[in-house]
């Protein structure tokens with residue numbers, strides 16, 4: 001596992017001439033910056049390749065964590081870190097203002113993340129991976145915002161910009177206390193945002209760049225942070241069961257099973273809807289637009305809210321109260337306005353269309369079953385020579 005968290009080829013691909021010179025060379029900004037990833041940075045961003053070597057560097061083996069009573073507190077913390085993710089609550093870091101009070105806190109932050117990954121790999125459940133990645137990305141988001149907006153200590157904002165670049169490929173340019181993102185990148189990252197404030201017309205544009213506040217710049221790339229952490233976990237090999245970890249792993253498996261919805265929609269659903277259900281069943285993150293499509297489709301088909309809500313239970317950021325509220329809102333129970341399922345055209349643009357031959361000619365997913373039956377009728381009539 002540790003090896004897979006070492007610098008990857010992508011990590012080094014910032015710029016031709018400097019790539020390969022080391023993981024601390026970063027040339028994705030205005031100038032080449034040598035960044036030292038200290039312990040504070042590893043604690044804030046434990047998914048960084050540099051943090052992956054921490055166990056090794058400190059001379060610990062995984063087996064010791066299963067048997068050493070002194071190290072048990074770290075394993076407990078790792079378990080709590082995962083459980084916080086399954087509850088949808090952001091893990092409360094012991095760092096204050098991005099700094100630790102001592103070595104013990106720093107070690108605890110870094111080790112608990114790495115051991116959490118080991119536990120997740122042993123539990124081998126996608127729900128845990130997704131929820132953990134989402135939770136950790138939110139934790140990192142808060143630190144990234146603080147670091148990016150630090151105008152006193154340039155190394156902090158450089159580090160934040162490097163991380164944003166590494167996870168999203170987007171270059172945040174810092175100029176006179178302004179944070180600029182190329183319009184093309186902005187459009188890619190904001191395409192699944194529906195709030196008005198994210199529309200291009202509501203943004204300040206200057207010379208091909210969008211001007212954003214630090215928190216918005218970080219929010220814009222949150223989904224790529226989730227993907228980055230997910231992929232780092234997925235790429236880690238599954239270790240052998242570590243004696244002493246068995247009970248925790250069994251409890252994590254049970255928790256993941258509990259979170260997996262048993263409810264499966266049957267009947268004639270269009271491919272886009274089937275795909276959305278599959279994504280949720282796999283514990284993966286369905287974008288807001290996909291959830292909107294799925295909910296409005298099922299509501300229009302007459303499914304009761306109580307039967308739709310469990311479908312979202314496996315979403316990494318599931319919150320029962322908010323889900324129920326949103327479903328009621330979409331069903332028109334809050335305002336009297338019932339929301340309609342988006343058109344196939346819109347879903348195509350949003351990357352949510354997975355059309356098959358059976359979709360032929362329909363303009364809205366709600367037409368799927370009806371149109372198919374009509375085509376069948378026509379075929380039957382033709383076969384009968386009518």
Ligand code: SF4
Pocket residue numbers: 270271272273343344345347348352353354355356359362363364365366368
């Ligand atoms: S064509 Fe329409 S119904 Fe078919 S998959 Fe695409 S969006 Fe869904």
